[in-house]
Amino acid sequence: xAVRIPKxxxxxxxxxxxxxxxxxxxxxxxxxxxxIGLPLDSAEIPTLKNAQIVVVRRLNLTPRSxxxxxxxxxxxxxxxxxxxxxxxxxxLLAASVKDSRIDLLPAVALLDLDVRxxxxxxxxxxxxxxxVEVASILRxxxxxxxxxxxxxxxxxxxxxxxxxxIVVSSGAKNPFxxxxxxxxxxxxxxxxxxxxxxxxxxxxxxxxxxEINRRKLLQPPLPKGVELVK
Numbered sequence: 001x002a003v004r005i006p007k008x009x010x011x012x013x014x015x016x017x018x019x020x021x022x023x024x025x026x027x028x029x030x031x032x033x034x035x036i037g038l039p040l041d042s043a044e045i046p047t048l049k050n051a052q053i054v055v056v057r058r059l060n061l062t063p064r065s066x067x068x069x070x071x072x073x074x075x076x077x078x079x080x081x082x083x084x085x086x087x088x089x090x091x092l093l094a095a096s097v098k099d100s101r102i103d104l105l106p107a108v109a110l111l112d113l114d115v116r117x118x119x120x121x122x123x124x125x126x127x128x129x130x131x132v133e134v135a136s137i138l139r140x141x142x143x144x145x146x147x148x149x150x151x152x153x154x155x156x157x158x159x160x161x162x163x164x165x166i167v168v169s170s171g172a173k174n175p176f177x178x179x180x181x182x183x184x185x186x187x188x189x190x191x192x193x194x195x196x197x198x199x200x201x202x203x204x205x206x207x208x209x210x211e212i213n214r215r216k217l218l219q220p221p222l223p224k225g226v227e228l229v230k
Contacts, residue, residue: 005180009033009207010037012170012171013178014039014171015172024175026051027176034053034054036048036053037056038058057081057082066091069095082103082213083102086109087110088109090114111155117161121162128164132167133171152192153191168188
């Protein structure tokens with residue numbers, strides 16, 4: 001009996017608008033990718049709609065200060081289905097892990113910071129996921145790859161021990177870095193995700209995040225000054 005390969009959401013595809021989207025759409029279909037997180041206006045890419053690829057509106061924030069981070073989140077949260085933050089300092093890291101308006105913290109953005117278990121436990125309490133973008137592994141080799149894998153493995157272990165959910169994405173910058181379930185699984189294992197967690201990180205958690213955020217966006221916004229307290 002043939003093994004059925006799950007259809008996945010790849011929550012970070014960063015192929016530019018002028019890229020080869022015809023090839024990308026064909027490969028996404030062959031790889032059984034159901035939807036992609038895209039930091040672009042999907043109206044520019046009709047081939048995705050024609051290929052019945054679900055586009056998840058994504059925003060990547062690279063704030064220069066905590067004030068800029070908070071202002072951006074307040075202004076843009078309800079315009080996007082996914083928001084990721086790339087903190088460039090310890091101060092921004094500390095602010096990011098406490099803000100439930102953030103969905104994803106990419107592991108590659110944390111490698112040069114002093115990330116501790118307490119940071120990731122705080123992120124978990126605010127339902128923020130660690131995002132592991134596996135195409136980054138393919139872009140380096142030799143000692144640089146060894147260093148990258150060691151850094152990713154450390155963050156993954158910290159996240160698992162802290163209860164922080166993990167999402168595996170391709171982070172593809174061109175069509176040939178796109179991944180289906182099997183490639184994502186192989187690279188996730190290489191990065192340090194234990195085999196028993198791989199399906200959760202590749203298939204279940206990305207789908208869960210998209211469904212939760214789409215339901216939230218259907219709800220009317222709270223009046224200014226009103227917050228939900230958990």
